[in-house]
Amino acid sequence: MGSGKILVAQGGGPTAVINQSLVGVALEARRFREVTRVYGAQFGVRGIVNEDFLDLTQETSNNLELVAATPASALGSTRDKPDLKYCEEIFKVLRAHEIEHFFYIGGNDSSDTVRIVSEQARAAGYPLRAIHIPKTIDNDLVGNDHTPGFPSAARFVAQAFAGANLDNASLPGVYVGVVMGRHAGFLTAASALGKKFPDDGPHLIYLPERVFSLDSFLADVKAMYEQHGRCVIAVSEGIHDASGEPIATLLAKEVERDAHGNVQLSGTGALADLLCDEIRAKLGIKRVRGDTFGYLQRSFIGCVSDVDQREAREVGEKAVQFAMWGGRDGSVAIRRTGFYSVDYDLLPLAAVAGKTRTMEDEFIAASGTDITDAFRLYLRPLLGSGMPDAFRLRPAPVPKILKR
Amino acid sequence: MGSGKILVAQGGGPTAVINQSLVGVALEARRFREVTRVYGAQFGVRGIVNEDFLDLTQETSNNLELVAATPASALGSTRDKPDLKYCEEIFKVLRAHEIEHFFYIGGNDSSDTVRIVSEQARAAGYPLRAIHIPKTIDNDLVGNDHTPGFPSAARFVAQAFAGANLDNASLPGVYVGVVMGRHAGFLTAASALGKKFPDDGPHLIYLPERVFSLDSFLADVKAMYEQHGRCVIAVSEGIHDASGEPIATLLAKEVERDAHGNVQLSGTGALADLLCDEIRAKLGIKRVRGDTFGYLQRSFIGCVSDVDQREAREVGEKAVQFAMWGGRDGSVAIRRTGFYSVDYDLLPLAAVAGKTRTMEDEFIAASGTDITDAFRLYLRPLLGSGMPDAFRLRPAPVPKILKR
Numbered sequence: 040m041g042s043g044k045i046l047v048a049q050g051g052g053p054t055a056v057i058n059q060s061l062v063g064v065a066l067e068a069r070r071f072r073e074v075t076r077v078y079g080a081q082f083g084v085r086g087i088v089n090e091d092f093l094d095l096t097q098e099t100s101n102n103l104e105l106v107a108a109t110p111a112s113a114l115g116s117t118r119d120k121p122d123l124k125y126c127e128e129i130f131k132v133l134r135a136h137e138i139e140h141f142f143y144i145g146g147n148d149s150s151d152t153v154r155i156v157s158e159q160a161r162a163a164g165y166p167l168r169a170i171h172i173p174k175t176i177d178n179d180l181v182g183n184d185h186t187p188g189f190p191s192a193a194r195f196v197a198q199a200f201a202g203a204n205l206d207n208a209s210l211p212g213v214y215v216g217v218v219m220g221r222h223a224g225f226l227t228a229a230s231a232l233g234k235k236f237p238d239d240g241p242h243l244i245y246l247p248e249r250v251f252s253l254d255s256f257l258a259d260v261k262a263m264y265e266q267h268g269r270c271v272i273a274v275s276e277g278i279h280d281a282s283g284e285p286i287a288t289l290l291a292k293e294v295e296r297d298a299h300g301n302v303q304l305s306g307t308g309a310l311a312d313l314l315c316d317e318i319r320a321k322l323g324i325k326r327v328r329g330d331t332f333g334y335l336q337r338s339f340i341g342c343v344s345d346v347d348q349r350e351a352r353e354v355g356e357k358a359v360q361f362a363m364w365g366g367r368d369g370s371v372a373i374r375r376t377g378f379y380s381v382d383y384d385l386l387p388l389a390a391v392a393g394k395t396r397t398m399e400d401e402f403i404a405a406s407g408t409d410i411t412d413a414f415r416l417y418l419r420p421l422l423g424s425g426m427p428d429a430f431r432l433r434p435a436p437v438p439k440i441l442k443r
Numbered sequence: 444m445g446s447g448k449i450l451v452a453q454g455g456g457p458t459a460v461i462n463q464s465l466v467g468v469a470l471e472a473r474r475f476r477e478v479t480r481v482y483g484a485q486f487g488v489r490g491i492v493n494e495d496f497l498d499l500t501q502e503t504s505n506n507l508e509l510v511a512a513t514p515a516s517a518l519g520s521t522r523d524k525p526d527l528k529y530c531e532e533i534f535k536v537l538r539a540h541e542i543e544h545f546f547y548i549g550g551n552d553s554s555d556t557v558r559i560v561s562e563q564a565r566a567a568g569y570p571l572r573a574i575h576i577p578k579t580i581d582n583d584l585v586g587n588d589h590t591p592g593f594p595s596a597a598r599f600v601a602q603a604f605a606g607a608n609l610d611n612a613s614l615p616g617v618y619v620g621v622v623m624g625r626h627a628g629f630l631t632a633a634s635a636l637g638k639k640f641p642d643d644g645p646h647l648i649y650l651p652e653r654v655f656s657l658d659s660f661l662a663d664v665k666a667m668y669e670q671h672g673r674c675v676i677a678v679s680e681g682i683h684d685a686s687g688e689p690i691a692t693l694l695a696k697e698v699e700r701d702a703h704g705n706v707q708l709s710g711t712g713a714l715a716d717l718l719c720d721e722i723r724a725k726l727g728i729k730r731v732r733g734d735t736f737g738y739l740q741r742s743f744i745g746c747v748s749d750v751d752q753r754e755a756r757e758v759g760e761k762a763v764q765f766a767m768w769g770g771r772d773g774s775v776a777i778r779r780t781g782f783y784s785v786d787y788d789l790l791p792l793a794a795v796a797g798k799t800r801t802m803e804d805e806f807i808a809a810s811g812t813d814i815t816d817a818f819r820l821y822l823r824p825l826l827g828s829g830m831p832d833a834f835r836l837r838p839a840p841v842p843k844i845l846k847r
Contacts, residue, residue, distance in 0.1 A: 053613040078841055092841035105834035111609035113836050118614065135844045198745045205515035206742035209457040210522065214738070233744075307719070308712015308735050315711070331712050333734035334618070338610035340637075341602045341831035342745065427745035430509035432517050437482055437496035440539045 042137035043075030045359075046092070050083040050145030050152070051118070052176065053111035054188025055343045056351035060144045060172050061114065062107035063355020065095045068140075071363050078138070083117035083145075084152060088128045092136070107352065110340055120148045126155040133160075133167060140168045140362050144355070146175035146186075147393055150370050154388035157368040168362045171370040171388060172354050176337050178225035181394045182386045184375040187354055188337075190347035190421035192219075193229035195336045196273075197422060200233030201429055203330070204240040204271050211269035212326025213260060213318055214240070217311045219336055221277040224248050224398045226336070230273035231410045232418055235429050240271020247277035248398045249407040251286050256314075257321050259408055264324060276310060276331075287313060307331070344423030350381060357383040379420035446541035447479030449763075450496070454487040454549030454556070455522070456580065457515035458592025459747045460755035464548045464576050465518065466511035467759020469499045472544075475767050482542070487521035487549075488556060492532045496540070511756065514744055524552045530559040537564075537571060544572045544766050548759070550579035550590075551797055554774050558792035561772040574762045575774040575792060578755075580741050582629035585798045586790045588779040591758055592741075594751035594825035596623075597633035599740045600677075601826060604637030605833055607734070608644040608675050615673035616730025617664060617722055618644070621715045623740055625681040628652050628802045630740070634677035635814045636822055639833050644675020651681035652802045653811040655690050660718075661725050663812055668728060680714060680735075691717060711735070748827030754785060761787040783824030 047064045049057055061079070068074045077095040080086035093114070095103075106113045121129065133141060133156070143153045153171040160167035173180050176192035196218055207214045218227040224246030231244060242263040245251055263270040278286045290313035311329030318327045354371045361371065369385035370392070376382045402414035451468045453461055465483070472478045481499040484490035497518070499507075510517045525533065537545060537560070547557045554575040564571035577584050580596035600622055611618045622631040628650030635648060646667040649655055667674040682690045694717035715733030722731045758775045765775065773789035774796070780786045806818035 049613075053610050079836070090841075090843040090846055093836060094839040094841050095836070097839040098836060102834065102837060105832075106836055109609065109833045109835075110606055112613035116613045132845060136841075199739055199743055202514055202742035202744040203738055205513065205744070206457050206738055209453075209516040209520045211519075307716045307733065309716065312711045312713065328738060329711065330737035330739060331735065332739070334607055334610055334732060335603055335734060335736070335739065338606035339603055340606035340609070340833065428509075429513045429744065430506065431513075432483070432497060432499070432502060432510055433506060435498040435501040437494075437498050437540075439494040441536060442494055 042139055043073050044078065044136060044138050045074055045076065045140040045142070046078045046080060046087070046133065046138045047142040048080035048083050048087060048144070049112040049114050049116050050143060050149040051116060051174070052337060053116055054174055054176055054337060055110040055191035056187055056347050057111070057144055057174050058109055058113045059107045059348050059351035060174065060187060060355035062103045063352040064142050064172070064359055065098070065103055066100065067356040067359040069096070071359070078136070079114045082115035083119065084121050084125070084129055085117045085119050086115065087132050088125070090132055110343070111338060121152045121155070123155060126152065126159055129156055130159045130163070134165055139166060142170050142172055142358050142362070144172040144174050146177070146180065147395060150388060151392040153368070153370070154392040157388060169368045170358045170362050171391065172358045173371060173373070176226060177220050177223050179223040179396045180391060181396045182391050183372045184381065185373060185421055187347060187351035189225060190344040190423065191342065192226055192336050193232070193418060194344045194422045194426070195339055195342045196226055196229040196332065197232035198342060198427060199332060200230040200241055200271065200273060201235070201427070204233060205429055207240060207269050207271050210326070212328060213264060213269070213324055214271045215274055215311050215314050215329040216272070217274050217276055217329070217331040219332065220247065220275050222247055222395055222397055224275050227273050227275040228398060228402065228410045228414055229418060232415065232422060236431065238267055241273040242267065242270050243408045244273045244410060245275060245278050245408065246398060246403065247275045247279065248403060250281045251278040252280070253317065257317065260318055261322055264322070274310065274314065286310065290314070290317065344421060346421055346423040354383060361385045446543055447477050448482065448540060448542050449478055449480065449544040449546070450482045450484060450491070450537065450542045451546040452484035452487050452491060452548070453516040453518050453520050454547060454553040455520060455578070456741060457520055458578055458580050458741060459514040459595035460591055460751050461515070461548055461578050462513055462517045463511045463752050463755035464578060464591060464759035466507045467756040468546050468576070468763055469502070469507055470504065471760040471763040473500070475763070482540070483518045486519035487523065488525050488529070488533055489521045489523050490519065491536050492529070494536055514747070515742060525556045525559070527559060530556065530563055533560055534563045534567070538569055543570060546574050546576055546762050546766070548576040548578050550581070551584065551799060554792060555796040557774070558796040561792060572766045573772045574766050575795065576758050576762045577775060577777070580630060581624050581627050583627040583800045584795060585800045586774070586795050587776045588785065589777060589825060591751060591755035593629060594748040594827065595746065596630055596740050597636070597822060598748045598826045598830070599743055599746045600630055600633040600736065601636035602746060602831060603736060604634040604645050604675065604677060605639070605831070608637060609833055611644060611673050611675050614730070616732060617668060617673070617728055618675045619678055619715050619718050619733040620676070621678050621680055621733070621735040623736065624651065624679050626651055626799055626801060628679050631677050631679040632802065632806065632814045632818055633822060636819065636826060640835065642671055645677040646671065646674050647812045648677045648814060649679060649682050649812065650802060650807065651679045651683065652807060654685045655682040656684070657721065661721065664722055665726055668726070678714065678718065690714065694718070694721065748825060750825055750827040758787065765789045
């Protein structure tokens with residue numbers, strides 16, 4: 040080794056804290072005398088192939104701190120999922136620039152990219168240290184207690200449902216909120232942390248970890264509506280029937296809106312609208328409203344967990360330390376060590392790459408439409424400090440005069 | 444006068460600060476020796492007719508302060524728009540309970556209810572003091588510089604677009620965000636306050652104050668996409684063609700989704716989805732995403748303007764003072780007196796009731812797809828302190844080696 044050049048990139052969907060990890064790498068790396076340059080690739084792996092690098096060593100620590108506190112990927116991101124050939128291109132560029140350390144901040148796909156590049160470097164006898172830094176609002180990386188980005192998105196979902204519940208209590212009816220997470224229900228489950236009083240919503244939670252049945256759904260909604268005079272429902276965008284068919288697709292067929300064959304169901308408001316249509320039509324409830332949280336839940340500025348911020352910074356710092364002192368490639372992982380405290384491990388890349396974690400059974404209530412206290416205890420510390428709270432007027436009824 | 448009984452109620456869509464006004468009334472009223480009881484009607488005017496009153500005099504100031512800081516209507520609200528007969532029922536109950544002061548917190552419709560009840564009391568020779576307290580996220584009450592509730596909703600929209608812009612810069616494409624406001628574009632225009640750098644989005648803003656043309660829209664989007672490699676668009680749910688027909692309805696017809704005759708377009712994600720379909724189909728852009736902010740923009744807990752909180756409290760306090768010392772009924776209004784400071788007037792009810800303010804021409808750019816600096820100066824102080832900010836890495840490109 041000799042060039043002392045480091046490369047860092049960001050991949051996949053942005054989060055509220057992914058820049059903390061970037062800045063963690065940049066600032067920690069500068070503390071090592073063997074590091075001469077910290078490069079940042081623009082727009083993820085695509086920027087590597089195109090040699091679109093920024094020299095982060097020329098940044099001020101002040102601006103780096105400001106960027107760290109800014110959501111979304113400051114370097115730009117990409118949805119490219121490199122195959123072997125793509126990884127060879129990456130490796131070619133790393134070699135040309137004499138990059139000795141490669142840090143890639145991302146989810147499952149990104150860890151797989153790091154794994155392939157790591158193997159190619161080894162096969163070529165090139166001295167590369169390649170480290171994957173975890174990031175995903177879906178919380179679906181195996182080997183991690185949780186992943187940076189998830190706590191802030193979970194906080195948004197919890198706050199959104201706390202507010203939606205208050206709104207729904209003011210003007211009673213049925214409210215359906217559709218939350219991101221195609222395979223893992225963690226983010227949808229976070230809606231339960233918006234609950235304070237026993238009769239607060241969400242009254243029902245539908246996760247991709249359980250099979251969705253429209254008949255059961257309608258029966259559940261009916262029962263809750265009769266009990267509370269209203270019903271707040273959290274639905275994962277990934278709900279599906281027993282065969283794995285997405286519910287959005289099934290409902291769209293049922294109401295015959297699929298005539299053109301090109302009705303897009305993901306990334307749209309369709310699922311919420313279709314479920315609301317069903318409730319209106321089958322249960323005869325008038326005031327039914329649906330929201331799809333969409334990109335707000337991962338991009339909204341000003342809703343961030345301070346715990347998430349600190350940990351996202353730390354996985355970046357630890358990645359550099361593992362790279363410099365660890366002697367092997369890997370994926371940084373968060374391990375919970377107390378209530379509440381964490382430490383960091385370096386897992387083998389093959390242990391994380393391309394695998395998907397879903398919600399553990401202990402987190403899901405037997406009913407299948409609620410979460411357990413175990414999940415509440417798991418998630419609460421991640422949401423951080425200063426969570427907004429909701430209060431009610433206490434009952435002090437005035438005797439009626441005309442209608443006594 | 445002699446009973447010393449006051450009644451307060453909340454009407455229409457909830458806001459983040461409507462409970463500040465409620466608590467302003469309750470706490471200020473207790474300072475007057477002639478006030479013996481402060482009643483709160485549950486679920487607006489409907490609660491009056493049903494005599495569903497809470498005795499707020501039995502509340503503690505501590506809990507009232509906590510409720511004040513909680514969004515949505517603590518007393519419950521209603522969408523009922525009372526006619527003459529309904530108002531007679533209201534008046535009957537006020538009389539039976541010897542209510543001498545009636546405060547109704549709400550928008551246009553609520554002010555009209557107060558006006559009718561006020562006239563009925565006068566005609567009956569009953570000594571009632573009736574005051575309307577302004578509230579609406581739409582900012583569409585005439586005679587007001589702005590209305591309580593609007594600043595916090597505007598802050599949500601500005602923060603949402605600041606985040607959406609960062610997300611869109613990370614993964615470039617077209618983003619359409621649909622904002623509430625059927626007739627007034629103030630809330631949609633607030634998206635512009637999420638902009639920091641000259642090339643930030645929203646790059647285009649479509650308001651109900653201007654006629655919407657699909658052809659111009661597509662041409663605008665194409666031009667911006669070519670200039671920036673991406674495009675962030677803010678769209679009011681109320682956009683319409685020259686004849687006043689909502690665009691959502693027109694597009695739904697165009698894509699023949701209206702076969703059942705019952706496709707609901709308001710309160711759904713349909714408009715965003717339809718505009719995205721058009722952009723994909725006509726401009727051939729692949730990454731096109733749409734969000735409908737829905738109820739989040741008025742109900743999200745934890746995104747509130749401290750200026751809005753203070754003013755919402757003050758309109759409640761001033762309402763009581765006007766009632767006790769003013770000698771006439773009316774509608775409390777906010778008047779701007781400095782940059783930035785306000786004072787409060789009591790306008791005649793007829794001057795406010797049932798009228799709708801829309802965005803003044805000086806606030807809309809000549810292009811029709813942007814706002815002016817006058818609007819920026821108007822809105823900025825309302826958003827309050829602690830607005831989150833966005834920062835970028837500075838350019839410091841690394842010379843290419845392979846592709847030089």
